[in-house]
Amino acid sequence: MTSQIHDALIHVMIVAASADSAITERELTRITALIERLPVFDGFDKGRLTQVANQCADVLNGPDGLDRVLDEAIAALPAKLQDTAYALAVEVTAVDLHLEQEELRFLEMLRDKLSLDRLTTAAIEVAARARHRKLPG
Template identity: 45%
Template sequence: MQPSLSHHEALIYVMVMMSAVDREMSDDEFARIGRLVQFLPVFDGFDEDSLVHIGHECSAQLAAPEGLDIMLEIVREALPEKFHETAYALAVEIAAADQRIRNEEIRLLQLLRDRLGLDKLTCAAIERGALARFRR
């Protein structure tokens, strides 16, 4: 098992997992990860130069046998409870970045919600907010 991640790394892992779940990491999704890391207060103090390295680390671990399940557990262990909703919100942001939510992304959101112990009403509110932000 991997050593414990910082909350910054765990949140980035969530975004990379969401981006990679459909086996395509689009430029829009990767650009959104970079922008979120640059301006969200939860990433204050994070060294942005390590973003690409963390993304590659996460991708490599996802490719391993049972990678997704292991990664979800690593994220759960690394994130303090106060960041569980933040992790879900970041996953929704990445899923919505390309204006299409695929079945794989919906399934990962369900897995993340269950692993982090989030209630459906809270998750629905987060999802509704993202829909409102990305509406054209």
């Protein structure tokens, strides 16, 4: 069961990274760092990351790929990890410091599929922007 949860969270991050049709090196680095550092990924075999990412890409490239990946990921997550999934998606999209229209639409779609209130999602978004902000100049 833990493996399914890990895979679901990684699938959400992969889809978030690819929402603007290109996964950047910064996004891949962020995904790896999140997996290595966050307690929710304790016990995840990091050697499986490429396999999990490829599984996600296979489903994503199939019929109704985006909806299918998200629906399967959300179904695998306990309700208490839905905010975590959203936070991971926001974290990956925020790494570039500028969200493209496709990324904003993806986050909106994810919000609609998750059982999260708007206040929670807004707080997650503001916190991510604050974490990624750079000094002016």
